[in-house]
Amino acid sequence: MYKYHFEKISMNPLTGKPKEDYREKVVQFANEGWRLHQMFAPPAYAGGQSAFIELVFEKEE
Secondary structure, eight states: OEEEEEEEEEBOTTTOOBSSOHHHHHHHHHHTTOEEEEEEOOBOSGGGOBSEEEEEEEEEO
């Protein structure tokens, strides 16, 4: 059985860059025993630009 944690990182609508460093989040959660399961950025703005990145972490219970 696994448990999951969802972390959302907002994107700057003008530059299209993340407002936080997602790599630091991955390392932070890995140090706590979580594994990155999935990362996605659904299109939200005109031209397909994303409003956020969703990181999904899993950990065995």
